[in-house]
Amino acid sequence: MFRDFQELTDTNLMLGILSLVDITLVENLLTVVVIGGYATFVSKLNLERHPDKPDWLSDINPASIKVKLATALIGVSSIHLLKVFVNVSQVPPEEIKWRILIHLSFLGTAIFLAWTDRIMQKPVPPKQPVLLA
Numbered sequence: 001m002f003r004d005f006q007e008l009t010d011t012n013l014m015l016g017i018l019s020l021v022d023i024t025l026v027e028n029l030l031t032v033v034v035i036g037g038y039a040t041f042v043s044k045l046n047l048e049r050h051p052d053k054p055d056w057l058s059d060i061n062p063a064s065i066k067v068k069l070a071t072a073l074i075g076v077s078s079i080h081l082l083k084v085f086v087n088v089s090q091v092p093p094e095e096i097k098w099r100i101l102i103h104l105s106f107l108g109t110a111i112f113l114a115w116t117d118r119i120m121q122k123p124v125p126p127k128q129p130v131l132l133a
Helices: 010-042 055-059 062-086 093-121
Strands: none
Touching: 010 062, 062 093
16 A cells, blocks of 8 residues: 555545445445344244354344444445545545435435334334223
8 A cells, every 4th residue: 555654644544544444344234244144044943942043143133134234334435435525635526426415315214214113113002992882
């Protein structure tokens, strides 16, 4: 990345650190996808009393996986947007506008998924019996 330390400026250092954070977030995103695939396809086996059953498996459902995946995408998008803002002098304004728009669409999708997940988890109140006089 850097041939010598004379190229190491504050901006280059910040972009390098943001790249490392981005790689970490993408790896976490991959982990969420693997866990979601396991919970969706493999966990249908009868593992209730099996000694190799992971502890976290009972806490994961497809709705929570979708929300976690959406928030991980927001994290990756945030890092890319932050890279653009750190290096704003070399990025065309049109590209900045599109990146902000894409980030806002990820954010709106995650909020919508979390909201629908919350609605689906609310218990439905029982109906009151109708008393006829």
